[in-house]
Amino acid sequence: MAISPEGPEVQPKSAPGVHPRPLWSLRPASDREAGDAVVANFLLHWFPVRALADSLRWRYSLWLGTISAALLALLVLSGLPLLFLHVPSVERAYGSVKDIENVVTFGSWIRSVHRLSAHFMVAVVFLHLARVFLTGAYKNGVGRGQRREWNWVLGVLMFLVTLFLSFTGYLLPWDQLAYWAVTVGTNIASAVPLVGETVRELMLGGRTIDQPTLTRFEMLHVIVLPGLLAVLFAYHMWRIRKDGGLASADGAALLPAAAPVSAAERATKTYTLLGVARGQGPRIRATSLERPDVSVSSVPDLTRRIAIVMLGTFAVLSILAVFIHSPLEEPANALVTPNPAKAPWYFLWLQEIVTDTTIHLGSFTINGAFVGGVVLPGLLVGLMLVWPWLDRSPAAAAGRWFPRSRRTQNVVFLALVAVVIVLTLIGTFARGPYWRLYWPWQSWPDMPTRF
């Protein structure tokens, strides 16, 4: 702007597309200010200016997706210092984790936050998936152009990436848990007919578990999988917007249109609901969504809830990590398999089914590693991926807990979950040395630890 001593100071006009008000208020005085807050702010720009009130109900979504995102943020935050401190070498990885535990200031706490967040994330992401299934939230409602089934597919992929992130994560200390988990995990891959051996060699970077193996899993854990998860996460959020918000809010479009807005009110109103499905068909239109009882301003109603959930998650994890310390087994020893060698809890049901599914048909044998490690989990994932297209319940069943029309499939889903939980409990509490069954109150016999 040219400075001229004479004449009044001219306020420069904002360039096209540039928002003149960069500031935003936690307590906007008007709809206009609330809208400005979203449009002008980088962190908030992915939210709609107005959110459907039904989407925000605590008891519908339980906010499990937001908790997952909070845990992911916490994992990235706590992972960065660990990345500086961990040495990805088979000789020194174990020692560096020991240093993090015992020498580094706050190291033990940071590692604990990272580990606990990872455990919680597996659980919460699964609960989120279960919530979406039980409420039929992958179903399209009345909006044209909704493709919620694809967001479910993205979600299932993100759940798998979460599991694979956990798997690659607990390998990095290179302790006994790590070494034998790699052994079993990569042998499950090699149980696949024809390509199995090649896949295993590609995972290990050779024929035996050595430095290339640790390097590969480290790169997967810190670059490849987090990057993939970030892309899927962004896509997942974008799809929620394109699908017109959560399924629970679909009913808003069926309400009668709002009363005509008075001219005085209209003057202050510059933004309308941005979060509606594309196409704006005859049935979903801003008129009914503009009813004051249907939607609220994202600032502060949505942002306040997100802040509560995120800060609550951070607080709970930070405090838990003070009291719960991360275990570290003995250094990786190729010579001795621990007895029993147990996977983390979220893989114990898989350890159970690879134990129980070797099939003998006369002289013909199918390895349980293939049936229980590849075929059954593959079938489960495949079934989850295609389920939205098999679900024939009416659109009205979308976005409601336990609707009558979806009772059978909800019961089947819960039965499968119950089987997985029972197998997990057996693996956790009832398996002792040589993977034999012991009651929790029975003591394990003394076993020689090495020869």
Add this chain to the structure above:
Amino acid sequence: MSVRPDRREFLKRVGIGVGVAAMCGQGAAALRSLVPNVSYDAPTTVKIGPPAEYPEGMKFLPEQRLFVFRQGPVFHAISAVCTHLGCTVRAEALSNVETRQVGGSPVKLTHRFLCPCHGSRYEGDGENVAGPAPRPLAWYELSIATDDGQLVVDLAKPVERSFRLTVA
């Protein structure tokens, strides 16, 4: 558009094609670079000491994950790698030793083998009898090194269960 694509259309397709080919080439090169060309793995043929150092009965070699059995001058070797998912099985000495015909000649079954990962169980000759193991434990070829007379095991060469090495 006419039936014969004009020059503009042709060049557009060439451009897209070259771009796609370049991306595919980059991707393929990146993936191929991850397939190792040189193996730094430990050699599979290993000298495991002079036969005289082996006691009567069984000796476990953790580095090779191998059980070496000796009955007088007769040797055989059984892998300790579980055929289910590759954990190292543990040997458990039996109180009553049974002698069984294995591959045409008698073998004293002094131990049985148990896997700590998924509970597979093997008899003293490596036969899988319980748990998820799909196959018996592998037997490996033993030989005598020509230079210093040590026992040599070839971990890449599984053999029939009739295999015995008799050391004169």
